[in-house]
Amino acid sequence: MPVISIANQKGGVGKTTSAINLASALAERGKKVLLVDLDPQGNATTSLGFNRSEVFISIYEVLMEGMDAESAVFPTIQDNLFLLPANENLPGAEVQLTDRPDRAYLLKHALINVYSRFDYILIDCPPSLGILTINSLTASDGVLVPMQAEFLALEGLTQLLKTISIVQENLNPSLVVYGVLFTMYDGRTRLTREVENEVRDYFKGRAVVFENVIPRTVRLAEAPSHGVPITLYASKSNASEAFRNLALEVINVTETS
Amino acid sequence: MPVISIANQKGGVGKTTSAINLASALAERGKKVLLVDLDPQGNATTSLGFNRSEVFISIYEVLMEGMDAESAVFPTIQDNLFLLPANENLPGAEVQLTDRPDRAYLLKHALINVYSRFDYILIDCPPSLGILTINSLTASDGVLVPMQAEFLALEGLTQLLKTISIVQENLNPSLVVYGVLFTMYDGRTRLTREVENEVRDYFKGRAVVFENVIPRTVRLAEAPSHGVPITLYASKSNASEAFRNLALEVINVTETS
Ligand SMILES: Nc1ncnc2c1ncn2[C@@H]1O[C@H](COP(=O)(O)OP(=O)(O)OP(=O)(O)O)[C@@H](O)[C@H]1O
Numbered sequence: 001m002p003v004i005s006i007a008n009q010k011g012g013v014g015k016t017t018s019a020i021n022l023a024s025a026l027a028e029r030g031k032k033v034l035l036v037d038l039d040p041q042g043n044a045t046t047s048l049g050f051n052r053s054e055v056f057i058s059i060y061e062v063l064m065e066g067m068d069a070e071s072a073v074f075p076t077i078q079d080n081l082f083l084l085p086a087n088e089n090l091p092g093a094e095v096q097l098t099d100r101p102d103r104a105y106l107l108k109h110a111l112i113n114v115y116s117r118f119d120y121i122l123i124d125c126p127p128s129l130g131i132l133t134i135n136s137l138t139a140s141d142g143v144l145v146p147m148q149a150e151f152l153a154l155e156g157l158t159q160l161l162k163t164i165s166i167v168q169e170n171l172n173p174s175l176v177v178y179g180v181l182f183t184m185y186d187g188r189t190r191l192t193r194e195v196e197n198e199v200r201d202y203f204k205g206r207a208v209v210f211e212n213v214i215p216r217t218v219r220l221a222e223a224p225s226h227g228v229p230i231t232l233y234a235s236k237s238n239a240s241e242a243f244r245n246l247a248l249e250v251i252n253v254t255e256t257s
Numbered sequence: 258m259p260v261i262s263i264a265n266q267k268g269g270v271g272k273t274t275s276a277i278n279l280a281s282a283l284a285e286r287g288k289k290v291l292l293v294d295l296d297p298q299g300n301a302t303t304s305l306g307f308n309r310s311e312v313f314i315s316i317y318e319v320l321m322e323g324m325d326a327e328s329a330v331f332p333t334i335q336d337n338l339f340l341l342p343a344n345e346n347l348p349g350a351e352v353q354l355t356d357r358p359d360r361a362y363l364l365k366h367a368l369i370n371v372y373s374r375f376d377y378i379l380i381d382c383p384p385s386l387g388i389l390t391i392n393s394l395t396a397s398d399g400v401l402v403p404m405q406a407e408f409l410a411l412e413g414l415t416q417l418l419k420t421i422s423i424v425q426e427n428l429n430p431s432l433v434v435y436g437v438l439f440t441m442y443d444g445r446t447r448l449t450r451e452v453e454n455e456v457r458d459y460f461k462g463r464a465v466v467f468e469n470v471i472p473r474t475v476r477l478a479e480a481p482s483h484g485v486p487i488t489l490y491a492s493k494s495n496a497s498e499a500f501r502n503l504a505l506e507v508i509n510v511t512e513t514s
Pocket residue numbers: 010011012013014015016017018039041043125126127183184185214215216217218219220221222224266267268269384405407408409410
């Protein structure tokens with residue numbers, strides 16, 4: 001029952017898009033999947049058709065007020081896909097957590113009550129290495145790192161790997177990197193191919209770089225406004241196929257780790 | 258002497274790209290410009306050819322250790338363009354600032370020593386509404402909001418405007434919104450045009466939406482790997498022209514506010 005953080009502090013690299021659509025592709029294969037929205041922006045919540053201001057029991061109340069996670073799990077438009085949403089209180093959590101000694105373990109403890117119900121738990125992280133992302137890494141078995149094949153994305157990778165090893169040493173020794181996923185991929189540009197080669201060389205023998213890449217396609221940017229994953233919005237599209245192939249790779253890498 | 262925050266908590270919308278290239282376009286017109294890198298990722302610092310691990314006096318030492326800002330101002334490859342860089346200590350600042358009662362005003366106080374040397378100060382913000390972005394808004398005369406014409410970007414706009422009005426009420430009453438800038442603009446997609454129309458309607462009579470948009474072009478993603486702004490990397494490109502036109506609009510809106 002792998003718990004997977006979808007994390008990268010670089011902004012706008014497709015964390016939310018990867019979390020939603022990988023969760024959906026896994027659900028399509030009959031896996032029972034919980035998606036946790038741990039980003040104060042609440043984009044995963046909105047992209048699955050929920051209205052953040054109408055969610056009264058969310059990840060905030062679970063972490064900060066001790067509500068049972070079970071009561072914050074909602075079914076979504078897709079069978080087998082469930083959401084633990086964010087609401088408008090979550091932006092306040094980071095500051096409120098500073099004084100709590102157990103602050104890094106709150107999510108891990110909260111999810112204990114729901115582990116047995118799901119085959120996969122995916123956690124969408126905010127674009128930062130703050131306490132919310134630390135909670136996610138501490139609660140997870142592995143990390144999936146979405147990244148764009150662009151120069152500035154390389155910069156952030158070393159910072160992220162440094163943070164992951166700090167969490168491994170102090171909070172969660174069994175945490176692994178499941179893999180790096182190329183997103184918004186445009187194979188026509190030289191820049192993309194150069195960065196991709198650099199990343200594949202860098203990780204050779206150290207961590208998986210998924211074979212499948214997610215192509216840049218406006219369909220992925222449109223789906224959130226309809227409140228559905230790509231597999232329902234444009235089921236026969238390249239993007240849906242890419243996430244279905246990714247789901248196979250993820251099943252393989254999580255079941256052999 | 259306007260101080261401008263380049264801010265939006267939504268990740269990857271082109272904050273750093275806008276900050277660097279607007280600063281460069283203003284410098285090209287003979288304005289003396291200081292770019293402050295307030296993002297722990299340090300992308301503005303890297304994109305101007307600096308190595309973060311070799312910067313010993315940075316915005317971190319200025320904010321946290323009381324170093325004189327003057328000693329952290331570095332010339333760049335372009336005349337009239339100066340950088341106050343970030344280094345690898347900056348990721349620690351957010352947590353370290355929680356206990357300081359004056360934490361929101363540190364940047365405002367630090368910049369007092371350098372105001373008189375520059376015609377413009379631009380501040381590149383991280384993808385969050387945490388204490389670093391609050392420092393930037395408190396130290397600024399106005400905010401420039403880069404945004405993608407995409408659905409998820411709309412979500413974030415209301416959160417950002419809410420934070421700006423909290424800063425106006427409590428920390429900086431004279432703060433204005435200089436304007437919203439469309440980035441990575443692709444006029445061929447229906448989604449882009451729909452979101453653009455929605456934003457222009459929403460802001461009519463309330464705030465400027467810049468006429469000029471920044472087109473999506475790989476040249477902008479390539480320039481950082483060469484450590485130079487677009488105006489030096491590809492001076493005759495559409496992207497350079499777009500930032501030159503933007504500079505004219507910004508001069509106009511800052512000098513009439
Ligand atoms: N493959 C793709 N093709 C086209 N657009 C995409 C693709 N993936 C994501 N997008 C769009 O790009 C924007 C950024 O993606 P997304 O919000 O998933 O990134 P993120 O890493 O979660 O951002 P943040 O750092 O703000 O949390 C969104 O508008 C999304 O719809």
